[in-house]
Amino acid sequence: MNCIVWFSSETMNDRKTIDLEQGWEFMQKGITKLKNILEGLPEPQFSSEDYMMLYTTIFNMCTQKPPHDYSQQLYDKYRESFEEYITTMILPSLRGKHDEFLLRELVKRWANHKVMVRWLSSFFHYLERYFIARRSLPALHEVGLTCFRDLVDKLIGICAIFQVYHELNAKVRDAVISLIDQEREGEQIDRALLKNVLDIFVEIGMGQMDHYENDFEANMLKDTAAYYSRKASNWILEDSCPDYMQKAKDCLKREKERVSHYLHLSSESKLLEKVQNELLSVYTNQLLEKEHSGCHALLRDDKVQDMSRMLFSKIPKGLDPVANIFKQHVTSEGMALVKQAEDAASNKKAKKKDVRMQEQVFVRKVIELHDKYLAYVNDCFMNHTLFHKALKEAFEVFCNKGVAGSTSAELLATFCDNILKKGGSEKLSNEAIEETLEKVVKLLAYISDKDLFAEFYRKKLSRRLLFDKSANDDHERSILTKLKQQCGGQFTSKMEGMVTDLTLARENQINFEEYLSNNPNSxxxxxxxxxxxxxxxxxxxxxFDLNLPAEMVQCVEVFREFYQSKTKHRKLTWIYSLGTCNISGKFEPKTMELIVTTYQASTLLLFNASHRISYQEIVSQLNLSDDDVVRLLHSLSCAKYKILNKEPNTKSITHTDHFSFNEKFTDKMRRIKIPLPSVDEKKVIEDVDKDRRYAIDASIVRIMKSRKVLGQQQLVMECVEQLGRMFKPDFKAIKKRIEDLITRDYLERDKDNPNLFRYLA
Known part of the structure; x- marks a missing residue:
């Protein structure tokens, strides 16, 4: 309030002295008038002259020469005025009321009290400007509000008032809490009234929340806990887990709204914590384990919406048991798929082709399972890292189980091969292929033996590329990009090199054809x-140094001349086992085109010079091992297409057998492909084991080179950590490689401590 003060023309020395009793009698008349106005009694409003007279009286009494400077006495009487007003008028008006009537009277009295503080602070303003400032005393406004709050503390010894104050405080608090409980039961209450009452608790704290927290909030929170404890004890018996969760969700929402309507914002976290504790924390295990509606049942019955209502994220570590149940459930479903595939494979009547098909179905089902529960993680569990971890750990359990003797790495590589090669059983659109490959790469993250997958995949990729079985070059590059992002550049470097080789090979073939056209003699x-x-x-x-037929020898020489004309720094090594030939077979019924391997072609061409040849002669003329010759002759005489007759006519090849050209062979097709059984896939595992030994050696040397001295346990653990991205090394294998490196003078064992190793530069 801005005040303008007029002074009389007489000097302060000539001014008549006002004694304390006389001056205070005049001030009391003004204060009594103010009280009457606040009480609604008939009283004219203060005029400007009235206000100036009251202000000037205080001014004069504070500026008189000692001992007539009554600043301290007026400051004390200012306080006493409020205490007298509260004692004689406010407290008696409150004592006779209860419940909502008490609250309404309190709000009215608080509003009047604030008006009185504002007016009296203006009358006594000169004290504020000089006396209070010099003495560092509480401001007038603060004194007025404090009186309302701390009357008991300031009037020591008045026991009756002490009892009144605490009785009123308890009555007000209980009335507010009673209205809150009524609202919780669905009754309509005056929210504006509650807000006004609770604002009093905040305002009389003058910036501090102690009064609100101690005189109201603590009891309100205690009542809230008791209220929801009673509710929860009934709901847990009556409701299913989803219904209970819905009620809990509604309660939390309403309590949050309650804060926005009338409680102080600082109460929100404490209030919600109480509700969450009573509704969720106390009954976590009972809710999760409910027989027909708990977490297990909801996952089993695919109750996605009900699962999304699980509110355990709101309580400390509340998601831990949910994530554990989720992990157990996913693991159980995955292991059921493994058992199903194992049972199908162990069926003695099942054909090998059917077993392979079941393996593909198994991978497809694992992908579908991952899609399903990844959606749970994203949608029901809000993409929470705890559930991503649970999903990962669950899939790592069953994704690393073998099926029918095939490792998961091989199954995944075979699944990719089936999608990417021409004529595969998976008939998918380009978009579906891309999507499926993306999902396969995600599954690979759960496979511990990623290096084994890489080797199987590389083997199958080589066959697709070399025998023109790849359905789409873009898909081949796409999956390599995905694998590179998942496992790093080193993982795909060889595969990318293979794809690049095929591109260069096509260019090389074009150059070779140009060379032939320019050199007719070659x-x-x-x-x-x-x-x-x-x-x-x-x-x-x-x-092998296969003895090629003369026709083929000429071909090899011509290409060698061409290649040496381009570069003289590279050596060509011919891999005849990968070659294919289209040869013409003249049979009595008809002439047919036979698609065979280079080995098979070399064998068949022997019969152009001789009609009947012994096993030993074939071995000698081809210069191949017995194992390879047995495979060759079996494919030509004992399998589906019997191009050769065998004597004796048995299904096994022996060293005493004789073979002749089957002139009467026929088939409904004019062009047939004669397959040659592939070498056992065990060689892939052997190659990977060899590569792993090199990788372990390199890791150990790398660690020891940087650390110089290291204990065995720490060395093993660091090695496992380094290699874990590609495969899960066996502790025994690492220790074996350490011993090998010691014998090769890369490391030495400490003389005093056999479990300590030193690097030898």
Missing amino acids: NPGIDLTVTVLTTGFWPSYKS
């Missing part, structure tokens, strides 16, 4: 396609 006489590969990128293949 023409081999038959169509020849050569694929030149980089040794380091491709899987290792057997390379």
Whole structure:
């Protein structure tokens, strides 16, 4: 309030002295008038002259020469005025009322009290400007509000008032809490009234929340806990888990709204914590384990919406038991798929083709299972990291189980091969293929033996590329990009090199054909396609000095001349085991085109010079091992297409057998492909084991080179950590490699401590 003060023309020395009793008698008349106005009694309003007279009286009494400067006495009487007003008028008016009537009277009296503080602070304003400032005393406004709050503390010894104050405080608090409970039961209450009452608790704290927290909030929270404890004890018996959760959700929502309507904002977290504790924390286990509606049942019955209502994220570590149940459930479903696939594979009547099909179905079902529960994690569990971890740990359990003797790494690689090769059983659109490959790569994250997958995949990729079985080059590059993002550049470097080799090989073939057209004398006489590969990128293949037929020898020489004309720094090694030939077979019924391997072609061409040949002669003329010759002759005489007759006519090949050309062979097709059984896939595992030994050696040396001295346990753990991204190394294998490195003088064992190793530079 801005005040303008007029002074009389007489000097302060000439001014008549006002004694304390006389001056205070005049001030009391003004204060009594103010009280009457506040009480609604007939009284004229203060005029400007009235206000100036009251202000000037205080001014004069404070500016008189000692001992007539009554500043301290007026400051004390200012306080006493409020205490007298509260004692004689406010407290008696409140004592006779209860419940909502008490609250309404309290709000009215608080509003009047604030008006009185404002007016009296204006009358005594000169004290504020000089006396209070010099003495560092509480401001007038603060004194007025404090009186309302701390009357008991300031009037020591008045026992009756002490009892009145605490009685009123308890009555007000209980009345507010009673209205809150009524609202919780669905009754309509005056929210504005509650807000006004609770604002009093906040305002009389003058910036501090102690009064609100101690005189109201503590009891309100205690009552809230008791209220919801009673409710929860009934709901847990009556309701299913989803229904209970819905009620809990509604309660939390209403309590939050309650804060926004009339409780102080600082109460929100404490209030919700009480509700969550009574409704959720206390009954967590009972809710999760309810027989027909608990977490197990909801997951089993795919109750997605009900699962999304699980509110355990609101309580400390409340999601831990839910995530554990989720992990157990997913693990159980995954293991059921493994058992189902194992049972199908163990069926003695099942054909090998059917077993392979079941393995593909198994991978497809695992992908579908992952889709299903990843959706749970994203939608029901709000993408929470705890559930991503649970999903990962669950899939790691059953994704690393073998099926029918095949590792999960091999099954996944075979599944990819079936999608990417021509004529695969998976008939999918381009979009579906991309989506499926993305999901396969996600599954690979759960496979511990990623290096084994890489080797199986590389083997199958090589066959797709070399035998033109890849359905789409874009898909081949796409999955390599996905694998690179998942496992790193080193994981796919060889595979990318294979794809690049095929591109370069096509260009090389075009150049070869141009070379033949420009050099007629070098023409081999038959169509020849050569694929030149980089040794380091491709899987290792057997390379024998096969005695080629004369026609093929000419082809090899022509290509060698062409290649040496381009570069003299590379050596060509011919891998005949990967070659294919289209040869013409003249049978009595009809002439047929036979698609065979280079080995098979070399064998069949022997019969152009001789009608009947012994097993030993074939071995000698081809210069192949017994195992390879047995496979060759079996495919030509004992399998589906019997191009050769065998004597004796049995299904096994022996060293005493004789073979002749089957001139009477026929088939409804004019063009047939004669398959050659592939070598056992165990070689892949052997190759991977060899690579792992090198990887472990490199890791140990790398660690020891940087650490110089290290204990065995720490060395093993660091090695496991380094290699864990590609495969899960066996502790025994690591220790074996350490011993090997010691014998090769890379490391030495400490003389005093055998479990301590030193790096030898």
